[in-house]
Amino acid sequence: MSESLRAGYATLVVDDLPAARQSMRGALLAVHPDCSVAEVRDCAEARQWLAQADACQVAVIDIGLPDDSGLTLIPAILGRFPHARVLISTIYDDDQHLFSAIAAGAQGYLLKGQTAEVLVRHLREIEDGMPPLSPTIARRILRHFREQPAPLPQLEDESASELTPRETEVLSFIGRGLRVGEAARLMGLTDNTVAGYIKVLYRKLNICSRAEAALEAARRGLV
Amino acid sequence: MRSTGSPRFALFLRLALSAGIVALAVLQYHSWPSLPSTLYWWFAVLAAPWLALAAGVGCLARPGYWRNRWAALAGVGFVVFIGSAALMQIHPGTWPVALGLAAWMGGLCFAGAALCATLPLMRPTGRRWREALLLLIILAGGFAVPMLAPAWGRQWFLLLLLALVMTAMTLNPRSRRKVQWLALAGMAVWLALAVLVRHDASWPSLVPVLMLLLAMVIWLGHRAALQPVGCRAVIVPGVLWALLVVVLRYGFPVWPTWAVALLAGLLVAPAGWRGGLAYREQRWTEALQRLLNEMTGLDGAATHQARDAIWRRLLRRVYRPLNSMVVADAAAPTLDRGQLVLPTPFSDAGLRLTGRQPYRLSHQRLGATLLAWSGQMERGRTAYDRGVAAERQRIARDLHDDLGAALLSALAQADQPAARHAVQAAIAQMRTVVGGLAGEALSLEEVLAQLRHETAQRLDQAGIELDWPFDEDVLPHRLDYRYYKNYMSVFRELVSNAIRHGRPRRLSVRLERGIAGRLVTVIRDDGMGMAAERLGRGHGLSNLRTRMGEIDGDLYFSGEGGGTTAIVVFTPPPSPLAG
Numbered sequence: 153m154s155e156s157l158r159a160g161y162a163t164l165v166v167d168d169l170p171a172a173r174q175s176m177r178g179a180l181l182a183v184h185p186d187c188s189v190a191e192v193r194d195c196a197e198a199r200q201w202l203a204q205a206d207a208c209q210v211a212v213i214d215i216g217l218p219d220d221s222g223l224t225l226i227p228a229i230l231g232r233f234p235h236a237r238v239l240i241s242t243i244y245d246d247d248q249h250l251f252s253a254i255a256a257g258a259q260g261y262l263l264k265g266q267t268a269e270v271l272v273r274h275l276r277e278i279e280d281g282m283p284p285l286s287p288t289i290a291r292r293i294l295r296h297f298r299e300q301p302a303p304l305p306q307l308e309d310e311s312a313s314e315l316t317p318r319e320t321e322v323l324s325f326i327g328r329g330l331r332v333g334e335a336a337r338l339m340g341l342t343d344n345t346v347a348g349y350i351k352v353l354y355r356k357l358n359i360c361s362r363a364e365a366a367l368e369a370a371r372r373g374l375v
Numbered sequence: 376m377r378s379t380g381s382p383r384f385a386l387f388l389r390l391a392l393s394a395g396i397v398a399l400a401v402l403q404y405h406s407w408p409s410l411p412s413t414l415y416w417w418f419a420v421l422a423a424p425w426l427a428l429a430a431g432v433g434c435l436a437r438p439g440y441w442r443n444r445w446a447a448l449a450g451v452g453f454v455v456f457i458g459s460a461a462l463m464q465i466h467p468g469t470w471p472v473a474l475g476l477a478a479w480m481g482g483l484c485f486a487g488a489a490l491c492a493t494l495p496l497m498r499p500t501g502r503r504w505r506e507a508l509l510l511l512i513i514l515a516g517g518f519a520v521p522m523l524a525p526a527w528g529r530q531w532f533l534l535l536l537l538a539l540v541m542t543a544m545t546l547n548p549r550s551r552r553k554v555q556w557l558a559l560a561g562m563a564v565w566l567a568l569a570v571l572v573r574h575d576a577s578w579p580s581l582v583p584v585l586m587l588l589l590a591m592v593i594w595l596g597h598r599a600a601l602q603p604v605g606c607r608a609v610i611v612p613g614v615l616w617a618l619l620v621v622v623l624r625y626g627f628p629v630w631p632t633w634a635v636a637l638l639a640g641l642l643v644a645p646a647g648w649r650g651g652l653a654y655r656e657q658r659w660t661e662a663l664q665r666l667l668n669e670m671t672g673l674d675g676a677a678t679h680q681a682r683d684a685i686w687r688r689l690l691r692r693v694y695r696p697l698n699s700m701v702v703a704d705a706a707a708p709t710l711d712r713g714q715l716v717l718p719t720p721f722s723d724a725g726l727r728l729t730g731r732q733p734y735r736l737s738h739q740r741l742g743a744t745l746l747a748w749s750g751q752m753e754r755g756r757t758a759y760d761r762g763v764a765a766e767r768q769r770i771a772r773d774l775h776d777d778l779g780a781a782l783l784s785a786l787a788q789a790d791q792p793a794a795r796h797a798v799q800a801a802i803a804q805m806r807t808v809v810g811g812l813a814g815e816a817l818s819l820e821e822v823l824a825q826l827r828h829e830t831a832q833r834l835d836q837a838g839i840e841l842d843w844p845f846d847e848d849v850l851p852h853r854l855d856y857r858y859y860k861n862y863m864s865v866f867r868e869l870v871s872n873a874i875r876h877g878r879p880r881r882l883s884v885r886l887e888r889g890i891a892g893r894l895v896t897v898i899r900d901d902g903m904g905m906a907a908e909r910l911g912r913g914h915g916l917s918n919l920r921t922r923m924g925e926i927d928g929d930l931y932f933s934g935e936g937g938g939t940t941a942i943v944v945f946t947p948p949p950s951p952l953a954g
Contacts, residue, residue, distance in 0.1 A: 244806050265802050267795070270836055287824035328820065329827025330845060338845060 161187040162207045164229075166198045166222060167214040167241065172264060176212050176241060179262075179271040183279060184210075195220040199228060208233045212262065214241050215249055226256040239278060247292035254293075254354055255361035259283060282332070282347035283354055290327040293357060294320065300360070313360055315353075322349045612647035616640060665692050666745075674752050683721040686749065690717060693745070694738065696728035708742035710734060717742045720749045770808070777804040777864065793875075800871060803829070807863050817859055819852040819894075819947055823886070826863065830870050834882055837874045842883035850886075850894070852947035861922040862945065865930065868919055869898050869941045877902025877939060889944060896943040 163180050167173045173191045180189050187209070192198045194217045202208070211229050213222040226238050240253045240261040250261055260278035262271060274284065297315045315323070318339075325335035336346040619639035623630070669689035676682045691699065694715065705718035705725020713733025718725040728734070781804050785797030810817075827843055834841045854862065873882055879902030887895040916930075923930045928945025 243802060244809075246806075246810065265799060267836070287821070287828045291821065291824075325845075327824060328845070329824030329831075329843075331828075331831050334845065 160207045161209050162190065162205060163187050164190045164192070164198065164201060164205075164208055164211040166192050166194070166211070166217065166225060168193050168218050169214075172214065172241065175268060175271065176262075178268055179275050180210065180212070182268075182272045183275050194218045195222070195225055198225050202228060202232050205232075208236045210237045210239065212239045212241050213258075215253065223253055223256050226253065226258055230257050237278070239275075245284070245286040245289070247286075247288040250286075250289050251292045251296075254289070255357050257358045259354060281351055282344075283350055285326050285332075285350050285353075287327050287329050290323045293353060294323045294327060296357070296360075313356075313363070315356070319349050319353055319356075322346055323353065326350075612643050612650055616643045619643060662693070670748065670752070673749060674756070679721045683719060686719055686721060687726065689745070690726060690728065693741065694728050694730060694734070696730050698729040700727040700729075701725070702727045708739050708746065710736065710739050715739060715742060718746065720746055720753055773808045773860070777808060777860075796871070796875065800867065803867060804864065807860050810859070816853040816855045819850045819854055822854055822859055822863065823850075826866055827884075829867075830882075830884070833870060833874065839874065839879055840881040842881055844885075846886060850947070852894075854947060858926050858945070858948065861926050861928075862943070865919050865922050865943055866896065866898070869943070873898070873900040873902060873939070879938065891946070893944050893946050897940060898943070899938060899940040901938040 161184055163184065165173050165176045165180070167176065177189045177191065180187060190201055190205070192201055196219055198213075208229065211225075213225050215222045222240065229236050229238055237260070238258045240250060240258045241264055242249050242261055243264050245261065245263055250258075253261065260283040262274055262278075266274070278284070294315075297313075297320075300313065321339060322335055325338060326332070330338070332346050332350070333343050336343045339346065616639050619642055620635055623635045623639060666689070669685060669692060672685045673682055673689065676685055687699070690696075696715075701724045702716060703724060705716050705727075707718065709716045711727075713730070715728045715730070715734040715738055716725055717728065730738075778801055781797060781801035785794050785801060788794035788797055830843070831841050870882070873879055877900045879900035882898065882900045885897040885899075887897065889895040919930055923943065923945065926945050928943065931942040931944070933940045933942070
């Protein structure tokens, strides 16, 4: 990775289990051999690190941290480093754990308990613009957009509040348990195109949830 | 047919009240003989209501604000009217013009203002032409009847209007009560003047009674401000009766006092009856509210002691006993010489209550109902506790059977990759248990999607190809936790076996509809064809069969043509989605 060869390619791993941090460090180093890996145990330490960090390209966060939910770190990291890639590490790839993470701006997730090779492969896939999507999350996203009452006002991107027919199709295939490759074959597209749709879905969900939060805040008179 | 309680009918009657007041003002005709009678009639009957109507329309804009003012003006008008009329009656010939004018103006003022105060209330009911028509009929009657029958027509028309007004008084808008109380003030002034000025009263026995009554009413009125229902029950009928007696006495001076009082009593009776009913209802509602509050506390209390204490408090609230005594044996509520013995649902002891008055059969029945009620609550609580305990046991059993077994087998593995597989299986089991705890039945589609996704990942890691064709049809079933868990586990276990023992290049999964709505899952690997034999000997197969047995399913193996085919059959429960 030419990018990682640049000086100052910094990554952050937030996890309270030393073994999990260890394996994540290994995976990150395998993908970005020259990167620096900062390991912290909880949200407080992560915030401290963020306050003094100069750069952060990738952050891998565990959701269940001792002092707070790892989800609270996502906006903090993205606020400080807008181009950082925030990933969630989790045991389950179900919607309860991951939907709000994606909505908060996470760009992917890694399942714990995988072998080192699988972990590295998944990390690479995310880096290459192929974020993972489990059936439960796909269904949840589909439901989310279907139940959304009306296009949200104050949306940066008007089209973000609804799904295109292609995106809906991708979500329903993945929601039925198909892999990206299978969905691509059924739709007559390349794997990369379908992966691109998934990336767009991640982004749309994030944009919508931010717009919703802004709307909610305005409704409550916070802004 | 509308009930008399409907708002529109109330408005009709309120209009009648106003018209009646106009008619009263017309009665002042006698007080001002110098005016030509025809002109007087035209002015009183026609001009006043129309003036009032105009003012009423004007105040539609801000009803809340103006209504109060009109009501106040009506009160002042009534005081002036009735006061000057009284003075004229007592001292005929003293300032006839000034007093007559005052009475006349006061009456008009009261009538107009009362009309204005009530008119805005008409607005929401719509169909205003009906009210206008009624008003016209009343006015025409007020004009025509006395003309046609000068001897008695006016009095009887007045009586009719009063009857209408009395009925109106039994209805309950707030602004009307204001007018009532202002009318009472007018009455008081009139009577005070009568007592002060006139000593040789023609109704000597009446005035002290009325004064006493009014004093009582005013004293009660202070309390009534806090108790509207008490006001309706006691004070309003009292005031109405006094008012009626005075008005009838004034309108029919030749009638004997007893007849006047009786007639007034008869006219007021419905108001008293309705007020009494309302009062009773209010008391009953309050008692019920207290009772329900206490019962709710009974449900919320955690311990038997706390519930027992609440139960005792509940009985004290309901029965208000002078004395309550704990007794040893009380099986059912019983009456014992006016004392009530009630068992306690939460302890063995009962309570013997001594009341201010002997308790009756109805008290005993109420006690039985309360007992049944609390017994029901207690049973519900026990059932809930049992349910919670059963659920806990289920979780514990699942953790022990599924997760524990998987972890134990991981512990027993000699080599690391095998241990890793076992731990991953344990994690998958945990996920199933946790997923099932959410309590929602998953659709079969979701379960299959989850299985497909998971199987693809596992086979991918093991370098095995998955052949699971995509089926367009959506199966309309929902699996509750039991089905979900067992089917998932069996499926997973079969895939694990294929990966570990069969070492196939390819694993295919087919879902088919069997007979009688059975779901047939065929899992086939092209491996070494030994999974079945292995399974058959060990604990694994019996475990799988047990799991399928839990959902009335079956498991078959066939090893023809190399590889292993496992067939899982079960009937998914019927689903609301199917309809």
